[in-house]
Amino acid sequence: MASTQHVLLSPAELAYIHASLSLSPPIRPDGRTPTQFRPLVAETDILPGTNGSARICFADGTEAIVGVKAEVERTPGADAVYDPDHAYDTNAGETALEAGQSDWVELSVEIPGVRDDDSGVAFLSAVLSEALLADGAFSARLRINRRFHWKLYLDILLISPPLSYPLPLLSLTTHLALLSTRLPRLKSEGDEDPFFDDDWAAAPHLFPRHDTTTTSRPPITLLVMAAGRNIVFDPSREELAVADVALAVSVVATTAGTGKKGGGRSLRLLSVRTIDPPSRLTPPGVANEANSAYGAKAAGLVAGQGQRQPEARAAEAERVEGVWRAPRGGSKAGVLAALVGKVLEEGGVVDEVLEALEGVDLG
Amino acid sequence: MPLDTSAYSLALLRVDGRRWNELRRVHAQIRTQAAADGSSYLEMGHTKVMCVVTGPSEPGARRGGTTGGAGGGGNNAAEVSVTVVVAGFSSVDRKRRGRGDKRNLELQSTISNALAASLHTHLYPHSTISISLHVLSQDGSLLAALINAATLACVDAGIPMTDYVVACTAGSTSTYAANDEDADPLLDLNHQEEQELPSLTVATLGATDRVAVLVCESRVQASRLEGMLAVGVDGCKQVREILDRVVRDKGRKMVSEGTVERGIGLESMDLD
Numbered sequence: 001m002a003s004t005q006h007v008l009l010s011p012a013e014l015a016y017i018h019a020s021l022s023l024s025p026p027i028r029p030d031g032r033t034p035t036q037f038r039p040l041v042a043e044t045d046i047l048p049g050t051n052g053s054a055r056i057c058f059a060d061g062t063e064a065i066v067g068v069k070a071e072v073e074r075t076p077g078a079d080a081v082y083d084p085d086h087a088y089d090t091n092a093g094e095t096a097l098e099a100g101q102s103d104w105v106e107l108s109v110e111i112p113g114v115r116d117d118d119s120g121v122a123f124l125s126a127v128l129s130e131a132l133l134a135d136g137a138f139s140a141r142l143r144i145n146r147r148f149h150w151k152l153y154l155d156i157l158l159i160s161p162p163l164s165y166p167l168p169l170l171s172l173t174t175h176l177a178l179l180s181t182r183l184p185r186l187k188s189e190g191d192e193d194p195f196f197d198d199d200w201a202a203a204p205h206l207f208p209r210h211d212t213t214t215t216s217r218p219p220i221t222l223l224v225m226a227a228g229r230n231i232v233f234d235p236s237r238e239e240l241a242v243a244d245v246a247l248a249v250s251v252v253a254t255t256a257g258t259g260k261k262g263g264g265r266s267l268r269l270l271s272v273r274t275i276d277p278p279s280r281l282t283p284p285g286v287a288n289e290a291n292s293a294y295g296a297k298a299a300g301l302v303a304g305q306g307q308r309q310p311e312a313r314a315a316e317a318e319r320v321e322g323v324w325r326a327p328r329g330g331s332k333a334g335v336l337a338a339l340v341g342k343v344l345e346e347g348g349v350v351d352e353v354l355e356a357l358e359g360v361d362l363g
Numbered sequence: 364m365p366l367d368t369s370a371y372s373l374a375l376l377r378v379d380g381r382r383w384n385e386l387r388r389v390h391a392q393i394r395t396q397a398a399a400d401g402s403s404y405l406e407m408g409h410t411k412v413m414c415v416v417t418g419p420s421e422p423g424a425r426r427g428g429t430t431g432g433a434g435g436g437g438n439n440a441a442e443v444s445v446t447v448v449v450a451g452f453s454s455v456d457r458k459r460r461g462r463g464d465k466r467n468l469e470l471q472s473t474i475s476n477a478l479a480a481s482l483h484t485h486l487y488p489h490s491t492i493s494i495s496l497h498v499l500s501q502d503g504s505l506l507a508a509l510i511n512a513a514t515l516a517c518v519d520a521g522i523p524m525t526d527y528v529v530a531c532t533a534g535s536t537s538t539y540a541a542n543d544e545d546a547d548p549l550l551d552l553n554h555q556e557e558q559e560l561p562s563l564t565v566a567t568l569g570a571t572d573r574v575a576v577l578v579c580e581s582r583v584q585a586s587r588l589e590g591m592l593a594v595g596v597d598g599c600k601q602v603r604e605i606l607d608r609v610v611r612d613k614g615r616k617m618v619s620e621g622t623v624e625r626g627i628g629l630e631s632m633d634l635d
Contacts, residue, residue, distance in 0.1 A: 047411070049500050050452045061398020065413075065499065067452030108459065110448050112415070112495035155451040157497055160398045161417055
């Protein structure tokens with residue numbers, strides 16, 4: 001399941017899509033505005049056997065289910081710190097154990113018909129777990145006391161065949177599943193062996209909904225691409241096939257205080273990954289002047305390059321308006337900065353998406 | 364987790380309050396997923412599975428982790444390839460099953476063989492019907508639930524088939540060692556009963572007595588086998604009624620919503 005799956009579009013079609021995406025304002029094949037997401041159907045708490053679960057269906061029919069399961073695990077090396085007689089005396093190793101460890105979260109992605117050691121699947125799970133673990137704030141939530149912690153297993157299933165690059169879908173579903181995740185209420189104190197309340201109704205959310213001070217949310221990873229001068233969010237498969245650059249940008253939102261909804265939300269960038277867009281592997285178009293069907297055969301022979309393929313010549317030729325040429329080389333730093341800046345924009349797409357996801361009933 | 368089997372003989376009620384011949388709640392939906400050729404969702408008690416069918420389509424590159432080949436010999440018939448993904452969160456304790464897991468492979472080839480015999484694969488030479496099954500929650504009768512869900516999804520995909528392949532489990536109230544003569548056969552075991560009691564999974568072709576699949580992984584006294592089988596086959600008939608109702612309800616709904624045209628000869632069909 002690479003991002004570079006084959007798209008059955010001809011060079012002429014690619015050139016057309018790229019041209020219409022480069023217009024100002026861009027015209028997308030499905031009529032969305034550049035910052036508009038695909039409509040989605042979401043539900044949470046669908047599986048009573050998990051600590052948290054969610055399901056999202058995108059309008060193009062792709063569907064994902066995420067289940068979160070938690071287990072209590074002994075923090076290795078922490079027993080040396082703990083001495084029942086002097087439980088609160090020693091501060092040795094305190095700082096090391098205050099933060100979470102990245103192996104407290106295990107994330108697995110399952111995509112039907114794809115081996116689980118496939119490079120694309122490994123990349124997806126790397127992007128998703130990187131976003132979760134980037135700032136250590138998430139795994140710090142899993143700390144019970146100095147000797148024990150929660151181990152969180154996130155199983156991400158793509159139910160439908162992968163019609164478009166599933167990263168945004170999987171990320172949003174994971175976000176929702178984590179929002180609905182609840183862990184049993186701790187009854188024991190200090191560094192004792194943990195003892196939990198067996199009343200599930202009393203179990204607090206991993207991400208408290210209404211915190212008095214600051215509310216933080218699980219991270220989300222968005223797919224952004226650039227075509228010409230335009231920046232397009234949540235590209236569909238056809239759009240990704242003509243992308244100049246595609247980025248997976250992970251952000252986390254923190255709402256300060258109990259101000260009005262969406263008021264004091266501040267966004268923080270966690271990670272950026274470039275996605276290898278399939279556009280780099282697309283065949284180039286042939287301009288009419290170089291096309292033998294339009295009488296260009298003679299021109300090629302005159303130049304003494306008759307033995308070379310017309311496609312090879314076309315690829316090397318100057319960029320001609322309306323003729324598709326796969327993007328080559330790296331992307332400009334300015335474009336990357338613009339993409340990331342657009343994601344982090346105040347009141348931008350991230351705010352919109354987060355508000356929509358908060359609207360989902362968490363039961 | 365010992366099951367208190369002695370309690371059964373007192374009130375003739377099982378751990379979850381059912382009688383010997385009662386099924387758990389079966390809830391099914393078809394066409395749950397817009398992008399697939401066929402899809403279904405099935406709950407048998409707390410066992411929940413989802414199925415997505417793609418095809419019949421041109422066979423792609425050999426995919427990893429699928430088991431197929433049944434009916435696919437010689438390319439004169441469609442190949443039915445089945446993938447079972449058991450989600451890590453499906454059981455009480457999280458357990459990850461890899462693609463190469465032996466139990467998974469056996470489930471896949473059983474389902475593939477059963478469906479290939481019932482689907483008219485000869486109508487689709489040189490093609491593949493790929494069925495991917497996701498187990499979201501398990502509480503016994505896993506194979507039966509998978510077969511039922513796959514059947515429903517194939518109906519939704521519009522692949523011609525002889526009849527529904529419906530499955531159900533049956534067990535016996537006493538273990539192999541206990542030699543009591545008045546052991547009752549049980550229908551549709553849950554996980555707890557499956558751990559404790561001898562059980563078998565039987566699938567039949569529709570409401571007939573023709574057995575398509577018979578899997579028994581525990582030791583059973585030969586004298587009790589006949590009773591268990593009879594109860595299982597009887598359960599399959601009940602399951603077929605339920606699945607058939609689901610398909611008809613969906614069809615009726617689609618006709619009344621105008622999603623599909625009313626077929627020829629259906630003018631007299633009562634659409635309430």
